[in-house]
Amino acid sequence: MYKLYCRIYQGIMRIVAYLLPWRTPELIEGLASFDKLTEVLEREMIEKVLVVTDAGLVKMGLLDEMLEALKQDGMEYVIYDGTIPNPTTGNVEDGFKMYTENNCEAIIAFGGGSPMDCAKGIGARVVNPKKSIMQMKGVLKVRHKLPILVAIPTTAGTGSEATLAAVISDAESHIKYQVNDPVLIPHYAILDQALTTGLPPHITSTTGIDALTHAVEAYIGESNTKSTKRLAKKAVRLVFANIYTAYTDGKNMIARLSMLRAAHYAGVSFTRAYVGYVHGIAHALGGQYNLPHGLAISIVLPYVLDYYGDSITVKLAELADAAGIGRGMDVEGKAAEFKKQIKELNTKMGIPEKVKELQEKDIPELRKRILKESNPFYPVPEILLKDDIETILHSLMA
Numbered sequence: 001m002y003k004l005y006c007r008i009y010q011g012i013m014r015i016v017a018y019l020l021p022w023r024t025p026e027l028i029e030g031l032a033s034f035d036k037l038t039e040v041l042e043r044e045m046i047e048k049v050l051v052v053t054d055a056g057l058v059k060m061g062l063l064d065e066m067l068e069a070l071k072q073d074g075m076e077y078v079i080y081d082g083t084i085p086n087p088t089t090g091n092v093e094d095g096f097k098m099y100t101e102n103n104c105e106a107i108i109a110f111g112g113g114s115p116m117d118c119a120k121g122i123g124a125r126v127v128n129p130k131k132s133i134m135q136m137k138g139v140l141k142v143r144h145k146l147p148i149l150v151a152i153p154t155t156a157g158t159g160s161e162a163t164l165a166a167v168i169s170d171a172e173s174h175i176k177y178q179v180n181d182p183v184l185i186p187h188y189a190i191l192d193q194a195l196t197t198g199l200p201p202h203i204t205s206t207t208g209i210d211a212l213t214h215a216v217e218a219y220i221g222e223s224n225t226k227s228t229k230r231l232a233k234k235a236v237r238l239v240f241a242n243i244y245t246a247y248t249d250g251k252n253m254i255a256r257l258s259m260l261r262a263a264h265y266a267g268v269s270f271t272r273a274y275v276g277y278v279h280g281i282a283h284a285l286g287g288q289y290n291l292p293h294g295l296a297i298s299i300v301l302p303y304v305l306d307y308y309g310d311s312i313t314v315k316l317a318e319l320a321d322a323a324g325i326g327r328g329m330d331v332e333g334k335a336a337e338f339k340k341q342i343k344e345l346n347t348k349m350g351i352p353e354k355v356k357e358l359q360e361k362d363i364p365e366l367r368k369r370i371l372k373e374s375n376p377f378y379p380v381p382e383i384l385l386k387d388d389i390e391t392i393l394h395s396l397m398a
Contacts, residue, residue, distance in 0.1 A: 002375075002383075002385070003383040003385075005376060006375050006376035006383050007376075007383070009376035009377075010222060010223065010376060010377075010379040013139075013223070013377075013379070014222075014223050014379070017223065017272065020182050021182050022182060022272060023182070023185055024162060024185070024268055025151065025161060025162055025185065025186045025187060025188055025189035026040075026187065026188045026189070027188075027189050027191065027264070028040075028188065028189070028190045028191070029190075029191045029192075029257070029261075030191070030192065030193075030257070031192060031193065031194055031253075032192070032194075033190045033191075033192045034065055034066045034069035034190075034192075035069060036190075037066065037069065037070075037108075037150065037152075037188075037190060038069050038070065038072075038073040038075060040150065040188055041070075041073075041075060041106065041148075041150075042073070044106065044148050046075070046105045046106045046148060047075070047076060047105060048075070048076040048077065048078075048102065048103060048104050048105055048106075049070070049075065049076070049077045049078075049104055049105065049106045049107065049108050050077070050078055050079075050080060050095065050098060050099045050102070050104040050106070050107050050108070050122070051063070051066075051067075051077050051078070051079045051080070051107075051108045051110055052080050052083060052095055052107060052108065052109050052110065052111075052115050052116075052118050052119040052122060053079065053080070053081050053083065053109075053110040053111045053115050054081055054082075054083045054084070054111055054114065054115055055081045055082070057081075057110065057111050057115075057154060058079065058081045060198065062110075062154060062195060062198070063079075063110060066108075066110065066152070077108075078098055078102045078104065080094065080095040080098050080099075080118075080122075082094055082095070083095075083111070083114050083115045083118045084114065085114050085290070085292055085293075086114065086167075086169045086176065086286055086287065086290060086293070087114050087115075087117050087118040087121070087167075087168055087169065088168065088169045088170070088171040089132070089133055089134060089168060089169070089170055089171050090171045091118050091121075091168075092118060092121035092122055092125060092133045092168060093125070093133075095118060095119070095121075095122040096122050096125040096126065099122055099126055100126070100129075104147075105147060105148070106147050106148040106149070106150070107119050107122060107123055107146075107147060107148070107149050107150070108150045108152065109149065109150070109151045109152065109160075109161075109186070110152045110154065111152075111153070111154050111155075112153065112154060112155040112157070112158060112160075112207065113155070113157070113158030113160045113167075113210075113293060114293075116151055116153070116158065116160035116161065116166075116186075117160060117165075117166040117167050117168060118166075118168075119149060119151070120146075120149070120160075120165075120166035120179070120184045120186075121133050121166050121168050121179065123146040123147060123149055123184070124136055124142045124146070124166070124179060124181075124184065126146070126147055127142065127144035127145065127146055127147075127183075128142065128143075128144060133168055133179065134168075134170065134177060136179050136181075137168075137177040137178065137179055138178070138179070138180065139180045139181070139377070140180070140181050141179070141181065142179065142181035142183050142184060143181065143183065144183065145183055146183050146184065148187050148188075149184075149186040149187055149188075150186060150187065150188045150189075150190065151186035151188070151189045151190070152189075152190045152192070152195070153189075153191065153195075153196075153260065153263065154195045154196060154199070155196065155199060155203060155207040155263075155294075156196055156204075156207055156208060156211060156246070156256070156259035156260045156262065156263045157206070157207025157208060157209075157210035157211045157263050157294050158207065158210060158211075158263065158267070158293070158294075159211060159214055159263045159264055159265075159266050159267020159268070159270070159271075160267065161186055161189035161190075161191075161264065161267065162185065162186070162189060162264055162267035162268045162271060163184075163185065163267050163270070163271040164180055164181055164182045164183075164184050164185050164271045165178055165179070165180050165184065165271065166178070166179045166184055167179075167283065167293075169287050174287045174288060174290075175287055175369060176283040176284070176286065176287040176369075176373075178283075178373070185271065189264065191257070191260040191261065191264060193253050193256035193257040193260055194253075194256075196246075196256045196259070196260065197250055197251050197253070197256055198250070199250060201247050201248070201250065201349070201350075202349075202350065203294070204243075204246050204247050204250065204259075205243070205247050205298070205346075205349035205350070205351060206292065206294030206295045206297070206298045206351060207263070207294040208239060208243040208246065208247070208259055208262075208263075208294075209243075209294065209297060209298035209301065209342075209345070209346065209351070210263075210293065210294040210297045210298065211235060211239055211259070211262050211263040211266045211267075212235070212236065212239045212240075212243075212262075212266070212301075212342070213275075213278050213279075213297050213298075213301050214235070214263075214266035214267060214269065214270040214275065215231075215232040215233075215235035215236045215239070215262075215265070215266040215269060215270070215319075216232070216236065216301070216305070216316075216319065217270060217274075217275040217276045217278055217279065218232045218266065218269040218270040218272075218273035218274065218275065219232040219233070219236075219269075219273075219315055219318075219319060220276070220308070220312045220315045220316070220381050221273055221274055221275070221276055221378070221379045221380055221381060222379040222380070222381065223272070223273045223274055223379040224273050225272060225273070227269075227272075228268075228269040228270075228272050228273040229269075231265040231266070231268050231269040232265070232266065232269040232270075232273075232319075233318075233319065233322035234262075234265045234322075235262045235263070235265040235266035235269065236262075236319050236322050236323050237322050237323050237324070238258045238259065238261060238262035238265070239259070239262045239323075240323040240324070240325065240341070241258065241323075242254075242255040242258040242259050242262070243255075243259060243345065243349075244345065244348065244349070246258075246259050247349050273379075274377075274378055274379055275378060276304070276374070276378045276379075276380040276381075277304050277370070277374055277378070277380055277384055277389075277392075278297060278300050278301050278304045279297070279373075279374075279378075280370045280371075280373045280374035280378065281296075281300045281304070281366075281370050281389070281392065281393070281396075282296035282297045282299075282300050283296075283369075283370075283373060284366045284369040284370045284373070285300070285355055285357075285358065285366070285396075287369070288357075288362060288365075288366060289355070289357040289358070291355070291357070295351070296355070298346060298351045299346075299351065299352060299353065299354070299355055299396065300392075300396065301342060302339060302342055302343050302346070303392055303395055303396060304392065305339050305342070306339065307384075307388070307391070307392055308381055308382055311381045311382045312335070312381050313331060313332060313335040314331060314335075315381075316334070316335035316338045316339065317331040317332075317334035317335045317338070319338060320334040320335065320337060320338040321334065323338070325337050325338050325341055326338065354396055354397060354398035355396045355397070355398065356398040358393065358396055358397045358398070359397075360397070363390060363393050363394070366393060367386060367389045367390055367393065370389050371385075371386065371389060
């Protein structure tokens with residue numbers, strides 16, 4: 001009966017999804033995109049912006065070119081650089097305070113998924129000043145149109161520049177919550193491959209597998225449209241063709257731009273089709289042990305795909321065809337080869353097979369968090385229950 005309830009809920013959500021105001025960000029691509037950024041802000045009649053980023057990116061000087069472009073154009077800005085990996089409610093509140101005290105009119109999110117999630121949370125607070133971010137967790141609770149939000153990714157993984165989701169951790173409990181609402185989709189996205197050339201290999205690898213996971217989970221789930229399937233296939237093809245080159249040759253501009261595009265296409269795909277248990281499990285592990293999101297995702301992905309078994313064989317074979325994997329094999333062979341090549345990529349890129357921090361005593365609480373996030377919301381190929389999640393968690397233990 002519980003599984004039937006989940007499927008009914010998901011069926012209703014699929015119907016509701018067709019009524020929502022979906023949009024995709026206006027895309028600005030290529031080198032030296034910041035001149036176009038100032039044009040966008042002028043067109044929107046913005047005079048002062050809040051830049052949301054993290055201290056490491058500021059120290060590295062990655063924002064310098066953008067800030068200089070803003071100065072040259074007479075644009076005022078203030079910088080919130082307190083964002084941490086797995087941004088917290090405290091980050092959101094600090095950024096919201098800076099936005100209001102400085103009379104900002106727009107938000108620029110600069111960085112990986114964490115600054116973007118933080119920026120979306122700040123935007124949600126701007127239009128709901130009497131609600132905490134935790135009061136907006138779940139689905140369709142932001143409701144009001146955000147100020148202009150420009151997303152500039154410095155990693156090719158989260159696809160957050162195209163999504164309706166913000167993942168925020170409670171500062172005290174360390175539990176991760178999702179805020180999901182189409183109004184959180186950024187208005188503009190800038191893909192400048194030069195911003196990703198300085199990424200360390202281990203960030204390139206895990207964020208790249210994160211992008212792959214978005215595409216795979218969107219494709220194998222039950223809420224696909226023709227458009228989301230097409231974009232997921234494009235993302236999978238680009239990841240397999242470029243991730244290892246980007247990992248080993250970080251200055252390769254073609255591979256870097258291709259990975260940014262893959263992450264973006266996957267982001268557009270999963271923001272409509274949603275994700276699944278890989279994300280539910282990774283969010284719980286990330287919140288509990290402060291693991292970087294991409295690392296947790298990369299470790300978990302092969303285990304969940306294996307656990308689904310035959311229920312995803314045909315769809316994985318279709319993704320294998322899109323990526324040029326397993327040519328000449330039958331459907332079962334292609335699906336198996338697809339999973340095998342993901343594991344081989346992880347190994348070649350030094351991604352561990354297990355979560356060394358995971359402890360037996362934490363499994364009951366982790367299981368509860370995973371099921372609370374995932375069921376009934378995620379339209380997964382198979383509904384997993386308590387015993388299933390515990391089995392996967394045990395398999396992840398070192």
